[in-house]
Amino acid sequence: MKNISATLAIVWRIAAPYFRSEDKWAGRGLLAAVVAMELALVAIDVLVNQWQNRFYSALQTSDWDNFVREIWIFIALAFTYIALAVYKLYLNQWLQIRWRQWLTRHYLGEWLGGATHYRMQLKGDAADNPDQRITEDVKNFVEQTLTIGLGLLSSIVTLFSFVIILWGLSNAAPLRLFGTDLMIPGYLCWGALIYAIFGTALTHWIGAPLVNLNFEQQRYEADFRFNLVRVRENSEQIALLRGEGAERARLLDRFGFVIANWYGIMSRTKRLTAFTASYQQAAVIFPYVLVAPAFFAKKIQLGDMMQTASAFSSVQGALSFFVTAYRSLAEWRSIVARLDGFEMSVESAANLPAREPAIALEVAGGRHIDLEQLCVNLPNGTPLVAAKAFTIQSPERVLVTGPSGSGKSTLFRAIAGIWPFGTGTVVIPAKAKLMMLPQRPYFPVGVLRDAVVYPAAPGAFSAAQVHDALIAVGLPDLAGRLDEDGHWNRMLSLGEQQRLGLARALLHAPDYLFLDEATASLDEPSEARLYRLLAEKLPQATIVSIGHRSTLDAFHTRKVALVKDGAIHVVGRGREPVEAEPTVAP
Ligand SMILES: Nc1ncnc2c1ncn2[C@@H]1O[C@H](COP(=O)(O)OP(=O)(O)OP(=O)(O)O)[C@@H](O)[C@H]1O
Known part of the structure; x- marks a missing residue:
């Protein structure tokens, strides 16, 4: 928990300045538009969920007029959904490029301010490969922060919207065990919650090493690239000294780290995917198992059961945000750590004369x-x-x-x-x-x-x-x-x-x-x-x-x-x- 709040504090420190910068109105406007569209998409999900009940009930009762009406409603909802999804992505990308542009300019200014870049080399501390931090890490930070932030927001809103629906449905379809109705208020919500807690805990237990593995992977990749650039820059010397063999061995050595670490990531990801895939597959039938006894006892209609399954999957999906996004979260945390290291290193180099006895x-x-x-x-x-x-x-x-x-x-x-x-x-x-x-x-x-x-x-x-x-x-x-x-x-x-x-x-x-x-x-x-x-x-x-x-x-x-x-x-x-x-x- 302490780790999470520390990471969030760093994310805030890196992310917030853009929304206070000279480009703040464009940034805030785009963010507000993207958030509004994300919320509108959740609203459409809710409408589709209610539509499902009406649609399947129309099917069950062979009601042609209602069936046709529901088809038209669906078409309207689908078109709205498509338009929102397209513009949400478009505006999101627009925000990404403006934010990245600002952040890149900001970092270039800090890094090239005074002789900071030179002092960072002299100090030889944390920030390896600043080039990678200013290019890939900034790009990925902006992209992932928006994806994860919006994903989390959407999950929270989805959770609240569907919990209400699911609570109502729980009461309409009481839990039937061994032929008796058990009156547990909102039992479907509790079921989803228990299911998600269990999934999240196991995911974290299996996937935690991925954070460090991803951090190391980015470092090894950057080191390998840096050494290739050194060869390109010094190719004449290498050719004159006939150093190609030595270079190849050195480069393959570096690449060996990339490969070894990648195997680590592969094996962790395999275990994580095995668990998350099973978890998600089980989630498909779990709600049917819970409400089927009520359906077969004719306490509820097909429409109710379909709506329940869909609402349950939305609640469970929202609660399982952590499970689904675990790999992205692990990558994101390592990117945040790298940018934090870069900022610290820039700051320490820039303040070197102020902090230590200096000329x-x-x-x-x-x-x-x-x-x-x-x-x-x-x-x-x-x-x-x-x-x-x-x-x-x-x-x-x-x-x-x-x-x-x-x-x-x-x-x-x-x-x-x-x-x-x-x-x-x-x-x-x-x-x-x-x-x-x-x-x-x-x-x-x-x-x-x-x-x-x-x-x-x-x-x-x-x-x-x-x-x-x-x-x-x-x-x-x-x-x-x-x-x-x-x-x-x-x-x-x-x-x-x-x-x-x-x-x-x-x-x-x-x-x-x-x-x-x-x-x-x-x-x-x-x-x-x-x-x-x-x-x-x-x-x-x-x-x-x-x-x-x-x-x-x-x-x-x-x-x-x-x-x-x-x-x-x-x-x-x-x-x-x-x-x-x-x-x-x-
Ligand atoms: N960034 C550095 N980190 C550690 N030691 C350094 C660094 N830069 C220079 N030195 C050391 O400082 C000493 C003086 O280096 P400097 O380049 O100033 O010598 P110089 O008198 O100009 O030599 P030359 O006549 O060979 O050019 C050397 O021993 C060198 O190894």
């Missing part, structure tokens, strides 16, 4: 970037880099060096504000535009022109501007293919990608440009040419580079080494003035 980001009026008492840690809390008081002037050219793994890139991440682990403060000038260029720049799949100007909106720069930037960085061929669609990270060499990254920097003209080995794949003369180009085109920009080549010294005015001091590296010691090239502005 503070401050925006100040000055022109410099200051690192104050900064200590950058690994996610597990181990200190990595320290900078007591370090300032990056504007404009200047700083070269950051240090052994591999000393924490240079992580220091850049901390300055960019996406690395929360640590203590101290990073002070950034107000309105300063920072740009980080990594060794492997990211280009969204699509038109080259849009990929270069990313993250600016497509069209933020004119074709001529993008064309000139590509010429400037030495990519004349690409400059002629601006409107070509492609997966640029896959199609271009790393050196070309790095040139494209620099073209992006030229277009965006940041105040602070951080180059994390962003030219490491270029030959030295090309690297030198590009550094000269940056100095020429962005004379006011501060450039901070990470690099291992000594030839980079010439393009920087200051060199900062990360020097090992006990267990951590310290920024700022071992400073060496660098003789700048005459072409590089100081």
Whole structure:
């Protein structure tokens, strides 16, 4: 019971915001219409039940006129039923897509808000495969919540409507046992209740493990898909390393989990279906067994018996909602758990800096970037880099060096504000535009022109501007293919990608440009040419580079080494003035 109320509280937390959102009137309107149609369908069921009595009585008494009249009534009821059923489904689907659209937008906003998606990876906690949660889980949540919610509503209303009918019929057809009439008020209702309680308890007992099995199934399927995507993304490396055999084995291994768990689901479902099918079959004859003695004793007519059987099956069906919907309920609970895990993980990543000691980001009026008492840690809390008081002037050219793994890139991440682990403060000038260029720049799949100007909106720069930037960085061929669609990270060499990254920097003209080995794949003369180009085109920009080549010294005015001091590296010691090239502005 505690579990059920906890699940319902989570469902409410996930579902309610849509009905309070900017789309609330459409959502509420559609929901009201669907609910109204669901209720109207129950009303038609009640009318059909009463019709059955009249129809079979007309048959029993060979009353032709009433028979014809009842046929026309049935046709009218049937047409109304069809129209309601069609529009209930149509409006339900309409509501589903609007709700899903809102929920997807909401989750994308939360997940991509700040660097939450990145921090979630860093924390490595609960939410595996966010892609699956935003696609399938959201879709299924909306669909199942509506199906189950409306099913439950319909069952409750059906129950109340037919219990009244059944109660009346119980009195008209007293229970006859061993030739004597037993006057038990509403005995048919009690019979249905006992039958349903017995069914529900057994169903839960047999089916309970399905909740967990379904949860695991979705996780294994998503893991398998994720690993297939990894192969696709890294297919060149795999082909070069002849890693196909290893990949196949790894993928089949993952798929093995999918299969093993599926066998678990199959065997559970088999047992559950065996029980629910027997339960439903028995329910067909159960009411006849109860009222047949009264019928054969001529206490009631055929119409009464048929109506009783139909009303009993409606009451029993409503009471057995849990039995019929058990598999969907089990799936739904696992979807709810997955979305809950996702929300928790997003929240925990977004609030990471607020909850744990974290690097503070401050925006100040000055022109410099200051690192104050900064200590950058690994996610597990181990200190990595320290900078007591370090300032990056504007404009200047700083070269950051240090052994591999000393924490240079992580220091850049901390300055960019996406690395929360640590203590101290990073002070950034107000309105300063920072740009980080990594060794492997990211280009969204699509038109080259849009990929270069990313993250600016497509069209933020004119074709001529993008064309000139590509010429400037030495990519004349690409400059002629601006409107070509492609997966640029896959199609271009790393050196070309790095040139494209620099073209992006030229277009965006940041105040602070951080180059994390962003030219490491270029030959030295090309690297030198590009550094000269940056100095020429962005004379006011501060450039901070990470690099291992000594030839980079010439393009920087200051060199900062990360020097090992006990267990951590310290920024700022071992400073060496660098003789700048005459072409590089100081
Ligand atoms: N997300 C992470 N989780 C755990 N450890 C990490 C994570 N990111 C980086 N590290 C560790 O932090 C250390 C510093 O990494 P970083 O990439 O900053 O080094 P670097 O000085 O830039 O190295 P290189 O010169 O080889 O690029 C490494 O030991 C790395 O394993």
